[in-house]
Amino acid sequence: MDKTKIFVVKAAITLLALSLVSCSSTKPVTTGLRTNIENSGLQMNNSSLRYYIDRDVELKASATATKVNKSGEGVEATVKKTRSYVLITDGTAGMCKEAGGDWLTVAFEPDFPGATLKFVKTAKGDYKIHYTDNGLIIYNGATFQIQEKPTYWYNRFLSIFNDANGRNARLEIVYDAKEEEKVKNRKAKGY
Numbered sequence: 001m002d003k004t005k006i007f008v009v010k011a012a013i014t015l016l017a018l019s020l021v022s023c024s025s026t027k028p029v030t031t032g033l034r035t036n037i038e039n040s041g042l043q044m045n046n047s048s049l050r051y052y053i054d055r056d057v058e059l060k061a062s063a064t065a066t067k068v069n070k071s072g073e074g075v076e077a078t079v080k081k082t083r084s085y086v087l088i089t090d091g092t093a094g095m096c097k098e099a100g101g102d103w104l105t106v107a108f109e110p111d112f113p114g115a116t117l118k119f120v121k122t123a124k125g126d127y128k129i130h131y132t133d134n135g136l137i138i139y140n141g142a143t144f145q146i147q148e149k150p151t152y153w154y155n156r157f158l159s160i161f162n163d164a165n166g167r168n169a170r171l172e173i174v175y176d177a178k179e180e181e182k183v184k185n186r187k188a189k190g191y
Contacts, residue, residue: 026052026091026172029104031125037175044099051094051106051173057117057129057166058147059086059139084142088117103130104171115140119171127171135167 027033029051034044042049061084068077094108094117102121109115117137119127131137135146146166 026054026174028054029119029127029171029173031121033173033175044104045096047095049096049173049175051096051104051171052091053088053094053108053117053129054170054172055090055166055168057088057169058151059088059137059144060084060147060151061139061142061144063142084144086115086139086144103127106171112140129167129169129171131167 037044037049063082065080065082066077067080088108092108094106096104097107097113097116098105104119104127105116106119107113107116117139118130120130122128129137129146131146135148137144137146148165148167
């Protein structure tokens with residue numbers, strides 16, 4: 001094999017190993033897990049809990065504004081386009097900002113406090129990203145579309161092996177409910 005093929009094979013094996021290692025410590029947020037957390041006295045929006053997203057989510061937005069100026073004999077139009085692209089990668093740590101009966105809003109960008117994703121409870125009991133029929137959400141005050149098919153090159157490559165549709169993103173958490181009790185016994189010796 002030539003060097004290019006060897007490099008591609010090594011890169012694929014490395015990516016597979018990294019994805020297996022990164023996914024091993026998180027578990028999906030389900031209604032049962034949420035009940036356990038809340039029964040232990042914690043709130044879902046406790047700042048010590050860290051949430052994660054189980055796949056890359058690509059958000060795209062574009063806005064067009066037209067400014068019309070009258071200049072002399074004709075009309076001159078200026079069109080301004082603004083395009084925004086946000087990539088929230090698999091394994092990005094987030095913090096729950098609000099929690100309702102069957103939904104959670106999670107922020108993944110500390111610099112943008114209004115940029116939150118809403119996750120709602122599904123029929124299976126897990127929490128998936130919430131969007132309209134067209135894949136639209138409000139994110140940081142603007143209307144974004146969640147890409148159904150990946151456009152980022154890395155996600156296009158991974159879509160060969162798994163479902164890279166960002167609209168199917170689930171919420172995960174690192175939470176371990178082990179109770180540990182330490183008993184320290186000693187006998188007073190006296191003076």
